[in-house]
Amino acid sequence: MALNILRLDGSARKNGSVSRDLTDRIIDRHKGATIVTRDLADSISHVDEDWIGANFTPADDRSAAQKQKLALSDSLVAELQDAELVVLGLPIYNFGVPAAVKAWVDMVARAGVTFEYTAEGPRGLLTGKRAIVAVASGGTEMGSGYDFATGYVEHVLGFIGITDVTFVAADKLMIDADASINNAHQAIADLTIAA
Numbered sequence: 001m002a003l004n005i006l007r008l009d010g011s012a013r014k015n016g017s018v019s020r021d022l023t024d025r026i027i028d029r030h031k032g033a034t035i036v037t038r039d040l041a042d043s044i045s046h047v048d049e050d051w052i053g054a055n056f057t058p059a060d061d062r063s064a065a066q067k068q069k070l071a072l073s074d075s076l077v078a079e080l081q082d083a084e085l086v087v088l089g090l091p092i093y094n095f096g097v098p099a100a101v102k103a104w105v106d107m108v109a110r111a112g113v114t115f116e117y118t119a120e121g122p123r124g125l126l127t128g129k130r131a132i133v134a135v136a137s138g139g140t141e142m143g144s145g146y147d148f149a150t151g152y153v154e155h156v157l158g159f160i161g162i163t164d165v166t167f168v169a170a171d172k173l174m175i176d177a178d179a180s181i182n183n184a185h186q187a188i189a190d191l192t193i194a195a
Contacts, residue, residue: 003033006083010101011091011136012041018170018181019089022134025188026087026168036079040100045072047106055110073107080108085130086162092137092149092171105156114160124161131162132191134184135169142169166191 007027011017027035051073054066062070080086091098097105108114115124133153140147154165168191170184 003030003085004083005030005033005035005085005087006079007035007037007087007089008101008104009037009039009041009089010098010104011089012098012100013091014041017089017091018136018173019091019134022136022168022170022184022188023087023089025185026132026134026191029188029191029193030085033085036083038076038079038104040104041098043072044076044100044103044107046103073110076104076107077110077113080114080126080129080160083129085132086157088131088133088153090133090135090149090153092135092140092147095140095146096148097152101153109156109160122159124159124163126161127163129162130164130166131157132166132168135167135171136173137169137171138174139172142167142171 005027007023009017009020009023011019013020027033050066050069054062054069055073057066088101090101111117114126115122117123133150135142135150137147137149140149142150150167150169154167157163157165168184168187170180173180
């Protein structure tokens with residue numbers, strides 16, 4: 001049975017994007033997988049007041065307009081639910097995640113759908129999945145005190161239940177691009193691939 005992969009591209013750049021190249025390479029390692037691709041730069045709207053109202057209305061009580069307002073979010077959640085592996089291309093913009101990635105997070109982090117509140121605290125509902133995050137940055141070193149992107153993404157994925165997260169980084173590209181990209185390519189070659 002083919003592995004179900006959800007590929008998410010967060011870069012605003014279509015050409016010359018390092019994160020998109022890294023996600024290509026990760027996907028290429030998974031021969032025979034079923035791939036669903038979501039280009040976040042093209043397809044994600046932002047949460048607004050009507051969306052919040054629809055989200056907090058019980059599903060059985062939602063109007064047709066409210067159901068339509070949540071249609072994209074429902075599709076994004078379904079993509080996550082169906083995926084066994086999530087591959088996220090994550091450029092770091094100004095020390096954080098691109099607005100498109102944050103908009104995706106806002107659309108998929110839904111109480112009672114992808115996480116729930118318990119007496120012990122929140123519990124993610126999308127368990128049993130793995131994520132590989134391909135990071136690209138010009139000057140931000142992954143894991144440094146000024147990297148506000150990777151810790152956030154790892155936390156959000158864990159919050160919705162995806163705790164098996166691997167990062168592949170081509171960071172500090174403005175300092176030594178060749179070494180950074182070579183290191184990322186080697187990390188991809190070393191990835192453990194599910195059978």
